[in-house]
Amino acid sequence: GAVVSQHPSWVICKSGTSVKIECRSLDFQATTMFWYRQFPKQSLMLMATSNEGSKATYEQGVEKDKFLINHASLTLSTLTVTSAHPEDSSFYICSGTSGRVTFFGPGTRLTVL
Amino acid sequence: TQLLEQSPQFLSIQEGENLTVYCNSSSVFSSLQWYRQEPGEGPVLLVTVVTGGEVKKLKRLTFQFGDARKDSSLHITAAQPGDTGLYLCAGPNAGKSTFGDGTTLTVKP
Numbered sequence: 001g002a003v004v005s006q007h008p009s010w011v012i013c014k015s016g017t018s019v020k021i022e023c024r025s026l027d028f029q030a031t032t033m034f035w036y037r038q039f040p041k042q043s044l045m046l047m048a049t050s051n052e053g054s055k056a057t058y059e060q061g062v063e064k065d066k067f068l069i070n071h072a073s074l075t076l077s078t079l080t081v082t083s084a085h086p087e088d089s090s091f092y093i094c095s096g097t098s099g100r101v102t103f104f105g106p107g108t109r110l111t112v113l
Numbered sequence: 114t115q116l117l118e119q120s121p122q123f124l125s126i127q128e129g130e131n132l133t134v135y136c137n138s139s140s141v142f143s144s145l146q147w148y149r150q151e152p153g154e155g156p157v158l159l160v161t162v163v164t165g166g167e168v169k170k171l172k173r174l175t176f177q178f179g180d181a182r183k184d185s186s187l188h189i190t191a192a193q194p195g196d197t198g199l200y201l202c203a204g205p206n207a208g209k210s211t212f213g214d215g216t217t218l219t220v221k222p
Contacts (some may be wrong), residue, residue, distance in 0.1 A: 100144055100163075101158060102146065
C-alpha cells in the first residue's frame with residue numbers, strides 16, 4: 001500500500017512557541033492531504049483539507065490563523081501550530097488519498113508544557 | 114449528526130471469544146474502509162469494501178458491506194490479545210473521509 005510519513009513523531013514544546021509538522025507521501029502524489037487531531041480513545045477529527053498550490057480548507061471551529069497549512073508540492077504538506085498552548089496537546093495525523101483509499105501517516109504527538 | 118455510527122464503543126473480551134463491530138449510516142457510501150489503530154500510531158488500513166453485499170476475509174477477520182451500502186460489520190473469530198486496538202470505519206464524503214466514533218477493543222489473555 002501507499003506510504004505516508006510524518007515528522008517529527010513526537011515533540012514537546014513550551015507554551016507560546018510554534019511547532020511545524022511535516023507530512024509526506026512517499027510513493028504517490030497527493031494533490032489533497034488531510035490533517036486530523038485525535039484525543040485519547042477518541043476517533044479522528046478532521047481539522048483541514050490541504051490543497052496543493054492553493055489555500056487550505058478548514059473545518060468549522062478550527063482557527064486557520066492558529067493552524068497554518070502549507071502544501072507546496074504534491075508530496076509535502078506542513079501544519080504549523082502557532083503560539084501553542086497546553087490545550088493544543090494532541091495527536092496530529094495526516095493522510096493522503098491514492099485511488100479510493102486513504103492512507104494515514106504514523107502521527108505526531110504534540111505536548112505543550 | 115454523525116454520518117457513521119459505530120457500536121459498541123468499547124468492548125472487552127477474553128482471548129478466544131468472537132465479536133462483531135457494527136458501522137451504520139443513513140447515507141449510502143460508494144465504499145467503506147476499516148482501519149485498526151494502536152496507541153501512538155496512525156490508523157492502518159485493513160480492508161476496503163465496495164460492492165453491496167460484499168464479504169471479505171482477512172485471516173480471522175470477516176468484513177461485510179450491507180446490500181444497500183449503508184452499513185458494514187467486522188467480525189473477529191477467536192480473538193487474540195494482538196487484536197487489541199481502536200477499530201475505525203470510514204467512508205468518502207464530499208472528497209473527505211468521514212469516520213465513525215471508533216470501537217476500542219481489549220482482548221484479555
